[in-house]
Amino acid sequence: MRHRRRYKKLRRYSEHRISMLKTLFKNIINSPKLEIVTTIARAKALVSYSSKYITFAKKAAKIKELLNNAPEEEKPKLRTQLVNFSRKIYSVLKDKKMVKALIDLGVVLNSAKKGESGSVGGYFKIYRIGFRRGDAAPVALVKLVS
Numbered sequence: 001m002r003h004r005r006r007y008k009k010l011r012r013y014s015e016h017r018i019s020m021l022k023t024l025f026k027n028i029i030n031s032p033k034l035e036i037v038t039t040i041a042r043a044k045a046l047v048s049y050s051s052k053y054i055t056f057a058k059k060a061a062k063i064k065e066l067l068n069n070a071p072e073e074e075k076p077k078l079r080t081q082l083v084n085f086s087r088k089i090y091s092v093l094k095d096k097k098m099v100k101a102l103i104d105l106g107v108v109l110n111s112a113k114k115g116e117s118g119s120v121g122g123y124f125k126i127y128r129i130g131f132r133r134g135d136a137a138p139v140a141l142v143k144l145v146s
Contacts, residue, residue: 008045017045022092024142025050029098029105034144040128043140047124053089053102054109054123054144060085061106108146 024046067078089099127141
């Protein structure tokens with residue numbers, strides 16, 4: 001039974017599953033169109049895993065904007081918060097250039113008005129595109145909506 005399960009195991013042990021999700025997340029950020037093709041199960045697990053880090057990037061981008069216009073007495077607190085969010089993102093990506101790219105993407109996501117202001121989540125679209133040729137696994141296109 002599936003009672004109180006918080007995530008899909010994807011038939012992998014935990015280190016392998018987390019490594020795979022990190023790699024998929026890095027591939028989305030590195031791709032020029034911000035999209036990848038993977039199986040539907042992996043796509044759903046990726047969306048739930050990486051939404052948290054995109055929210056961190058949005059918050060870091062907002063703090064970065066506030067830092068430019070803040071008075072001098074508030075700047076140390078804002079810098080601390082910015083470093084905190086950057087480190088949380090770095091813990092997954094392990095690359096400073098990718099962290100900077102994700103925070104820049106957060107600026108774009110903050111500027112795009114979707115629904116209510118301050119809403120979180122809904123960063124990805126999953127499009128089913130058919131079946132894989134070798135094993136007939138259902139395949140999906142995962143796209144980061146910006």
